[in-house]
Amino acid sequence: MEASAMAGLRVLELADQRGSLCGRLLADMGADVIKVEPPGGDPARRIGPFLDDRPHPDRSLFFWFYNLNKRAITLDYTRSAGAEILLRLADCADIVIESLKPGRLAELGLGWEQLHRRNPALILCSIAPFGQTGPYRDYEADDTVAAAMGGLVYICGYRQEKPVRAWGLQAYHCANYYAAIAALGALFARARDGLGQWVDVSIQESTMAAIEHLAGNFFGPRIIPERYGTMHWARGFRVGKCRDGYVMHCLAADWTSLIEWVKADGKAQDLDDPKWGHRPYQREHVEHVFDVLDEWIKDYPAGELLRRAQTLRLPYGVVQWPDKLLEDEQLAARGYFVEVEHPELGRTFRYPGAPYLFGGTPWRLYRRPPLLGEHTVAVLGGELGIGTEELAVLSGEEVI
């Protein structure tokens, strides 16, 4: 079997949907990620969509996606018996990922100071809407509110109209990728002197860090970028409507090839004037350029337009619904989708797979998402060495 980049690392995850993707990214590369859920289960188990639209903690597709490749135990670490077990688990962990309210872990006797004192090598990675410090630390937020305060909502949609929101929980996604990067950074630092540290990830800041043009436009020329519909702020792209659908116009290619084609179709209007080949002028009046091009394509079938664009090496883009990805030949050729067997359901499902292909340490499917409490006995009994009788008591007291 090929190597795993994260082999031998143990991660404890005390996270809901705000912080679950980070552990997933590490688990996909071979880390042993143990999700520690409260007795009722991670709240994400109650978030849809559900398999066959039948709500159940073990049928949430939302939970499935974020928790593939992890193991799961239930443990009520808000009670002292549970907190004590958590500390013992943390003694033999490399990383703890948490997305509780800032300060909550410390209230439970599980904060950075306590964890660090017991296990100085441990890395604590906290993910919170506004981070662990500052005046908004205790503000309530979900992905919507964090995305709004991180600058992502204001710029999506059309000028003068209500903003639209990003598809997918992108504020969380940004924060979780950054959290994984930071956790790995802490591993590098620990490799030098054996000491862990506390990583503090802000979802608001991670969202802002994923917007390329705001700081540069503001701190220099004091421009406040607005909502431009489907147009890219640098004005090279806009969606246009064909006879039977949409395509993405692209001006970031050879202008002459494009305009010769439009002219041959008799639709160039004034765009054959050489002044339009001058980029700064074109950028300044780009709305007109796109309006003329929209008029040009409106009777074209999208497929024909895209085929002809391809032969001229004009990177016009397909605008499609995402279910087309399931039959995309490029994704298929690279084995992007993976079949995941759920034996307890007697079924196999196609999951989105790896965002990257590693030559030496590939992304791998290790196990389907865990059922609620599936590994409690194996982890606490087998690995932590808690005896059968004590497990029974803990279970009776609803600690596990």
Place this chain on the structure above:
Amino acid sequence: MSRPLEGIRVLDFTWVMAGPVATRILAALGAEVIKIERQPEIYLASQMGIANDINRDKLSVSINMANPRGIELAQSLARISDIVMDNFSARVMRQWKMDYDNLVAIKPDIICVSMSGFGHTGPHTNYVSFGPTLQALTGFSLMMADEQGRPAGFSYSYSDSAGGYTGALAAMFALWHRKRTGKGQFVDFSQFEGLTSLIGPDLLDMSVNRRKPQPHKWRSQEGPAAPHGVYKCRPRGQDADRWIAISVRSQEQWHRFAAAIGNPPWTADPRFRTLYSRMQHDAALDQLVGQWTQGQNAEAAVALLQDAGVAAGLVENIEDAALRDPQFQARGYWPAVAMPGGARTQVSGMPFKMSRTPPNVLNGAHNVGADADYVLGDLLGISPADRQRLANDKVIWVE
């Protein structure tokens, strides 16, 4: 305590956006990033004013890769680097003999991370791609349709930012594996697949339940909520584009929300009694909430709701975020950097703190070729006379 990646050298062939975002993350963590330009001037006329944001803290040398001596120089740099990154389509690095198969012969533990649009295999491997075209291809443009059903989008290339952080993470995984085992490898990261991996739950729903995709608009994507969305507030001076986001989930939050806005009679309307019935009547509810917000100052409304424990936030534009949001200020999110010539500007910071080895942002983008003396002289040992000869022969360009 030095930063996590100090001692790591990155040979950076990336350009435009996604690649540079990846290498700027590695630079902030302490890696020495040598950015290779391939012309005497920076691409896209200083990248529309955002060069300091995306190319900060990188060394700059400019090498003519159309010249065989330029390729030799680049290979010499690869020999003393830990990781080579690019975001070209698959054929470019191969043409220069700077791909993994060639480099591993001269540096056995080299890591190559290629962040191409579609990956190095498959029928579309040579397709040209840009962030906005990838967003359209993966469904974002249609899924983000506005209330009238018009496609919309990000107004920028989220795909590039996402590609950037995914590429940086891939590089970290490969570096960690090499640290433990001494082994390098090739990482073939397709930005198309990176973006596709960010819509997981819905894609799984389409795959498993055969769901037909439709735009979410302002319906919550993480469990039921109502009211949920953005609501227009009173103008701020001349600026009428003021909105706040509100998200109310539990029954308890609903009661707190109603109390915070003064329990107007409509909050007792039977249509709004339970979360389910509020969602059934969300259009009517949104209109009534909007009637309340339109008389409110946005910042004050947020403070009022947050004081009541209700999730609410200002829909911040960059001026709000850069000048007025006390949270960004308190956490020092907008670091000041020095530009060539000594003037200073502010840039977007790193979105995480580390208690012992914090990431750091120090300097803006260097001028093209500014670091030729250090990189070609100190690192490669090329004498000043030979560097002059390389410049005269247009193998390199210096500042």
